[in-house]
Amino acid sequence: MQKSVLVVGSHGTIGNAVTKQLKIAGYEILTISRSQDSSLNHLNIAMTEPESVEVMEQWLAERAENLAGVIHCVGFLHDEVRGPEKNLKQLSADWLNLSMHVNVISHIHVAQALNSLVTQQSNLRWLSLSAKVGSIEDNGLGGWYSYRMSKAALNMFIKNLSIEWGRRAASSSVIAMHPGTTPSGLSDPFIQNWPKDKLYSPDLTAERIVSVFEGMSPEGTGKLYHHDGSVIPW
Numbered sequence: 001m002q003k004s005v006l007v008v009g010s011h012g013t014i015g016n017a018v019t020k021q022l023k024i025a026g027y028e029i030l031t032i033s034r035s036q037d038s039s040l041n042h043l044n045i046a047m048t049e050p051e052s053v054e055v056m057e058q059w060l061a062e063r064a065e066n067l068a069g070v071i072h073c074v075g076f077l078h079d080e081v082r083g084p085e086k087n088l089k090q091l092s093a094d095w096l097n098l099s100m101h102v103n104v105i106s107h108i109h110v111a112q113a114l115n116s117l118v119t120q121q122s123n124l125r126w127l128s129l130s131a132k133v134g135s136i137e138d139n140g141l142g143g144w145y146s147y148r149m150s151k152a153a154l155n156m157f158i159k160n161l162s163i164e165w166g167r168r169a170a171s172s173s174v175i176a177m178h179p180g181t182t183p184s185g186l187s188d189p190f191i192q193n194w195p196k197d198k199l200y201s202p203d204l205t206a207e208r209i210v211s212v213f214e215g216m217s218p219e220g221t222g223k224l225y226h227h228d229g230s231v232i233p234w
């Protein structure tokens with residue numbers, strides 16, 4: 001039976017490339033995003049809203065029989081008007097709140113929707129795209145308060161989830177991953193001076209994500225991975 005993978009945030013740059021890469025690798029694809037899509041296996045929903053959990057749960061219950069795992073690609077850094085903070089003065093409750101909603105709560109709600117499907121026999125893989133700048137240990141530059149704080153919160157969520165699901169389902173694995181700097185709507189305003197040899201195409205980034213996903217194991221659960229497969233300190 002063909003295995004399926006759920007891609008959340010499937011209509012962003014990396015999410016879209018991951019979806020293509022998974023199809024090449026032979027998986028059936030389920031997708032969730034806030035974007036419309038006429039595909040039968042797509043759910044269009046505002047996953048930051050609490051009401052979305054029940055809808056996603058029902059939608060997944062009808063489709064998740066052969067689910068191998070989830071790759072959650074949703075993330076937010078700036079909008080058309082505002083960018084990440086350069087200093088403390090620019091930090092505001094509303095921007096932090098928005099960052100937490102998109103970067104953390106969208107991941108929590110999808111995990112809650114899947115929770116009842118994680119049983120003792122389950123070997124589900126969960127991979128959330130995080131960011132190296134969310135590592136507290138790695139932070140040498142400061143700035144980008146809300147993005148860094150919300151990704152650090154996502155990292156703690158992933159650690160907790162790996163422990164809870166790991167107790168219930170010893171074969172499950174739950175990780176966060178830094179995808180590497182990739183041109184996208186999220187990164188474009190910040191990559192003009194970025195070294196070209198450290199800027200990776202969406203297709204290369206997607207290949208790396210699928211490779212890390214396929215290499216996931218219960219022994220390696222509860223960690224933040226670099227796109228080269230090494231572990232980044234939390």
Ligand SMILES: NC(=O)c1ccc[n+]([C@@H]2O[C@H](COP(=O)([O-])OP(=O)(O)OC[C@H]3O[C@@H](n4cnc5c(N)ncnc54)[C@H](OP(=O)(O)O)[C@@H]3O)[C@@H](O)[C@H]2O)c1
Nearest residue numbers: 009011012013014034035074075131181182184185186187
């Ligand atoms: N690109 C990089 O250099 C880089 C580096 C480090 C980490 N990352 C992480 O990689 C992930 C993918 O980023 P990307 O580069 O592909 O960026 P992107 O093209 O801007 O995609 C962002 C994704 O997040 C979704 N999203 C944004 N705001 C949302 C909201 N309010 N509610 C629901 N969904 C929302 C978008 O949904 P729609 O498709 O519906 O718009 C899209 O799927 C993010 O978690 C990001 O933090 C990226």
